[in-house]
Amino acid sequence: xxxxxxxxxxxxxxxxxxxxxxxxxxxxxxxxxxxxxxxxxxxxxxxxxxxxxxxxxxxxxxxxxxxxxxxxxxxxxxxxxxxxxxxxxxxxxxxxxxxxxxxxxxxxxxxxxxxxxxxxxxxxxxxxxxxxxxxxxxxxxxxxxxxxxxxxxxxxxxxxxxxxxxxxxxxxxxxxxxxxxxxxxxxxxxxxxxxxxxxxxxxxxxxxxxxxxxxxxxxxxxxxxxxxxxxxxxxxxxxxxxxxxxxxxxxxxxxxxxxxxxxxxxxxxxxxxxxxxxxxxxxxxxxxxxxxxxxxxxxxxxxxxxxxxxxxxxxxxxxxxxxxxxxxxxxxxxxxxxxxxxxxxxxxxxxxxxxxxxxxxxxxxxxxxxxxxxxxxxxxxxxxxxxxxxxxxxxxxxxxxxxxxxxxxxxxxxxxxxxxxxxxxxxxxxxxxxxxxxxxxxxxxxxxxxxxxxxxxxxxxxxxxxxxxxxxxxxxxxxxxxxxxxxxxxxxxxxxxxxxxxxxxxxxxxxxxxxxxxxxxxxxxxxxxxxxxxxxxxxxxxxxxxxxxxxxxxxxxxxxxxxxxxxxxxxxxxxxxxxxxxxxxxxxxxxxxxxxxxxxxxxxxxxxxxxxxxxxxxxxxxxxxxxxxxxxxxxxxxxxxxxxxxxxxxxxxxxxxxxxxxxxxxxxxxxxxxxxxxxxxxxxxxxxxxxxxxxxxxxxxxxxxxxxxxxxxxxxxxxxxxxxx
Amino acid sequence: xxxxxxxxxxxxxxxxxxxxxxxxxxxxxxxxxxxxxxxxxxxxxxxxxxxxxxxxxxxxxxxxxxxxxxxxxxxxxxxxxxxxxxxxxxxxxxxxxxxxxxxxxxxxxxxxxxxxxxxxxxxxxxxxxxx
Numbered sequence: 001x002x003x004x005x006x007x008x009x010x011x012x013x014x015x016x017x018x019x020x021x022x023x024x025x026x027x028x029x030x031x032x033x034x035x036x037x038x039x040x041x042x043x044x045x046x047x048x049x050x051x052x053x054x055x056x057x058x059x060x061x062x063x064x065x066x067x068x069x070x071x072x073x074x075x076x077x078x079x080x081x082x083x084x085x086x087x088x089x090x091x092x093x094x095x096x097x098x099x100x101x102x103x104x105x106x107x108x109x110x111x112x113x114x115x116x117x118x119x120x121x122x123x124x125x126x127x128x129x130x131x132x133x134x135x136x137x138x139x140x141x142x143x144x145x146x147x148x149x150x151x152x153x154x155x156x157x158x159x160x161x162x163x164x165x166x167x168x169x170x171x172x173x174x175x176x177x178x179x180x181x182x183x184x185x186x187x188x189x190x191x192x193x194x195x196x197x198x199x200x201x202x203x204x205x206x207x208x209x210x211x212x213x214x215x216x217x218x219x220x221x222x223x224x225x226x227x228x229x230x231x232x233x234x235x236x237x238x239x240x241x242x243x244x245x246x247x248x249x250x251x252x253x254x255x256x257x258x259x260x261x262x263x264x265x266x267x268x269x270x271x272x273x274x275x276x277x278x279x280x281x282x283x284x285x286x287x288x289x290x291x292x293x294x295x296x297x298x299x300x301x302x303x304x305x306x307x308x309x310x311x312x313x314x315x316x317x318x319x320x321x322x323x324x325x326x327x328x329x330x331x332x333x334x335x336x337x338x339x340x341x342x343x344x345x346x347x348x349x350x351x352x353x354x355x356x357x358x359x360x361x362x363x364x365x366x367x368x369x370x371x372x373x374x375x376x377x378x379x380x381x382x383x384x385x386x387x388x389x390x391x392x393x394x395x396x397x398x399x400x401x402x403x404x405x406x407x408x409x410x411x412x413x414x415x416x417x418x419x420x421x422x423x424x425x426x427x428x429x430x431x432x433x434x435x436x437x438x439x440x441x442x443x444x445x446x447x448x449x450x451x452x453x454x455x456x457x458x459x460x461x462x463x464x465x466x467x468x469x470x471x472x473x474x475x476x477x478x479x480x481x482x483x484x485x486x487x488x489x490x491x492x493x494x495x496x497x498x499x500x501x502x503x504x505x506x507x508x509x510x511x512x513x514x515x516x517x518x519x520x521x522x523x524x525x526x527x528x529x530x531x532x533x534x535x536x537x538x539x540x541x542x543x544x545x546x547x548x549x550x551x552x553x554x555x556x557x558x559x560x561x562x563x564x565x566x567x568x569x570x571x572x573x574x575x576x577x578x579x580x581x582x583x584x585x586x587x588x589x590x591x592x593x594x595x596x597x598x599x600x601x602x603x604x605x606x607x608x609x610x611x612x613x614x615x616x617x618x619x620x621x622x623x624x625x626x627x628x629x630x631x632x633x634x635x636x637x638x639x640x641x642x643x644x645x646x647x648x649x650x651x652x653x654x655x656x657x658x659x660x661x662x663x664x665x666x667x668x669x670x671x672x673x674x675x676x677x678x679x680x681x682x683x684x685x686x687x688x689x690x691x692x693x694x695x696x697x698x699x700x701x702x703x704x705x706x707x708x709x710x711x712x713x714x715x716x717x718x719x720x721x722x723x724x725x
Numbered sequence: 726x727x728x729x730x731x732x733x734x735x736x737x738x739x740x741x742x743x744x745x746x747x748x749x750x751x752x753x754x755x756x757x758x759x760x761x762x763x764x765x766x767x768x769x770x771x772x773x774x775x776x777x778x779x780x781x782x783x784x785x786x787x788x789x790x791x792x793x794x795x796x797x798x799x800x801x802x803x804x805x806x807x808x809x810x811x812x813x814x815x816x817x818x819x820x821x822x823x824x825x826x827x828x829x830x831x832x833x834x835x836x837x838x839x840x841x842x843x844x845x846x847x848x849x850x851x852x853x854x855x856x
Contacts, residue, residue: 007741009741054733056733056734057733061743061744062743062744063742063743063744064744065742067740067742068740071736071737071740071742074733074734074737087771087772088772090772090775090791092769092770092771092772092775093769094769095759095769098755098758099744099755102744102748102751102755103744105748105750106744106745106748110748110749110750111749111750112749112750113749113750113752114750114751114752115750125789125794126789126790126791126794127791128775128776128779128790128791129779130770130775130778130779131775141752141753142751142752142753142758143750143751143752144750144752193789193794194787194788194789196789196794197794197795197796198794198795198796199795199796200795209848212844212847212848213848216841216844216845219841244804244806245813248806248811248812248813249812249813251811251812252810252812252813252826595810595811595812596811599806599811606799606803606804607799608799608803608804609804609806609849610848610849610850611848611849611850611851612850613798613799614795614796614797614798614799615796615797615798615799615800616799619799619800619801620796623796623797
């Protein structure tokens with residue numbers, strides 16, 4: 001990871017005198033602080049603040065910068081997300097800024113009652129005066145800083161490289177930053193802000209674009225594609241193509257070169273344990289377990305049965321005893337005796353006794369055999385039970401006639417039941433026979449059988465789908481336009497639907513003679529019955545097909561290893577979805593990105609790829625030169641002769657050549673173009689500022705608290721640093 | 726001399742990641758400035774509001790300020806690339822307005838659900854926004 005934070009507590013704060021300024025590079029991505037005159041900042045950390053709750057104590061604490069994720073497990077971070085003090089490149093949240101400055105100073109080892117050193121802090125180009133004044137206020141009021149100076153980071157970087165000889169005193173600085181990209185021309189060593197140019201695209205947008213693209217391409221790995229990981233990927237693998245179109249064509253062809261340029265990120269993946277065929281002992285063991293379970297169940301059933309038998313026997317005994325007693329008791333006392341026991345009459349006791357005997361017999365004996373016998377016994381007795389049926393009507397009394405009707409009814413129903421049972425039995429036999437035949441066919445010739453089955457399945461599924469389409473298109477003509485190709489197809493209504501439409505229209509508009517009398521007559525409402533019946537009839541037909549289809553698909557699933565049931569492939573699934581019949585393999589856990597490698601940084605040159613309607617970096621140089629107030633030919637040439645690339649986002653490989661090619665396209669032919677990269681694009685801004693602050697004329701460029709309060713906001717607005725000292 | 730605010734696990738204290746509540750070099754401590762219980766989101770002005778409050782139109786237009794140094798829109802015609810694959814895209818789908826490179830990509834576009842379509846469009850800032 002190129003951007004590393006260093007946050008160890010410094011111990012030599014007291015060794016620096018009060019004149020030694022503290023230099024702060026307040027960047028969108030990182031905050032760097034150190035002493036003037038040194039080559040490297042002492043403390044670097046990410047410019048973010050989190051306020052999670054400590055899990056053990058419940059206190060809300062403040063954590064500045066990014067830290068080891070392993071330690072973050074002690075904190076509850078659900079309500080707090082990392083926040084930045086910046087909105088685009090302007091500081092607007094001063095509470096967060098204060099936390100950051102607190103941490104920065106504290107890590108520097110600050111003690112004493114105030115920060116007693118002049119402070120040089122960087123800001124964006126043409127910082128709004130509100131932000132500037134609030135920052136000054138913060139530094140003066142809260143930290144007691146004696147004097148403050150504001151400068152632009154890109155300018156410091158340019159000056160530093162100018163001193164190193166990398167660029168001249170007239171030139172351009174191109175600074176792609178975290179949220180914005182600036183191009184500032186320098187004339188005679190001083191930046192000309194009038195001609196400066198800013199596009200709101202930076203490293204943040206590149207990372208965000210990459211994150212979105214990967215998330216859309218691999219939706220089921222979305223939880224793995226975190227912001228930090230994406231930034232790592234961007235820094236390691238992204239590059240800028242010299243010519244986007246040709247590079248894209250290379251990948252489209254898909255040749256070996258494209259393969260070489262494609263990177264693959266393998267996510268951790270555990271292969272599922274391979275289930276070998278269960279060995280002999282496994283089978284034997286399982287069989288034994290099943291046997292034991294069966295045994296246990298049988299024992300339980302046995303126990304239940306015997307307890308029930310006991311109960312019934314007891315009941316029987318009690319009832320017989322009652323009957324005996326009844327026989328012994330005299331006539332008069334029968335009523336009160338019966339009242340005590342709860343039975344109303346002797347017949348009741350007898351009938352309940354009979355019932356108990358029957359259930360006892362059932363519980364004891366072989367149930368099925370008994371039932372069959374009892375059923376058969378019923379049948380011949382049926383003829384006896386309905387004696388009156390055979391006698392003709394005129395020989396019976398009215399009462400007997402009623403009796404006869406009842407008996408007739410009973411007879412027909414019982415006969416009907418018999419017939420139904422017979423039919424069911426026959427059907428089962430038939431099905432058994434068919435299954436047997438099927439099995440034989442399969443065993444004879446498995447291939448052919450499979451083919452036939454598959455063909456049948458295909459036909460049936462087509463028919464079912466057709467019917468479905470007819471049905472749904474009748475109902476969903478106003479629906480979602482995303483139905484695949486539904487518009488125009490199947491809108492031809494079938495006969496039933498046409499009939500329904502006709503009924504509706506005639507019902508509604510038939511009596512067009514000014515009065516609507518629909519509903520006055522009862523027959524009108526029959527219309528609705530007709531309409532709904534039409535609907536129902538339509539739906540009964542395909543059910544037979546669907547049942548057949550289901551049966552065939554289940555057969556196929558059983559025997560065909562390659563079969564994927566059609567109903568599972570719902571049309572609206574993304575193409576990369578794994579069909580659930582194949583076990584997940586290593587490839588499913590790989591994230592491949594080839595085109596994204598150079599597609600994402602391309603937005604620096606073409607912001608309209610992400611919808612930002614501004615010029616890209618190469619055209620910005622042209623815009624900036626055009627905006628220069630004094631336009632002498634020699635000046636333009638000197639400008640393009642020394643173009644400096646600085647800022648964190650210029651670390652993409654290939655950016656230098658691309659920028660050079662881009663600028664060549666907009667400048668007149670033959671003009672000298674020289675694009676150089678800063679010696680250290682990330683730290684040069686701080687280094688330049690440190691060198692600046694260490695110079696003797698620096699105190700003349702700062703302003704103190706009294707200045708700030710006396711001279712007022714207007715003066716602060718016009719305050720700019722003079723860079724050549 | 727750090728005094729960590731609360732009792733913490735030893736490794737957390739050692740990492741020194743938590744900001745102490747009292748800092749000697751500050752004239753006004755954080756907890757005095759922003760007392761607990763008060764609405765923490767102090768409604769800081771966002772950039773748009775800051776710029777509006779600046780009233781740049783009152784000042785001479787050739788003075789550089791935050792607004793007039795912005796870059797203009799591009800003069801070149803916008804480059805059209807396929808939204809899904811990133812290749813060059815001469816065609817665009819009339820129904821979803823996504824750009825695509827060839828027929829396979831087109832088939833894929835017609836299969837993906839509407840939310841994915843909107844997310845692809847959002848990459849280009851062309852998604853449907855209901856106001």
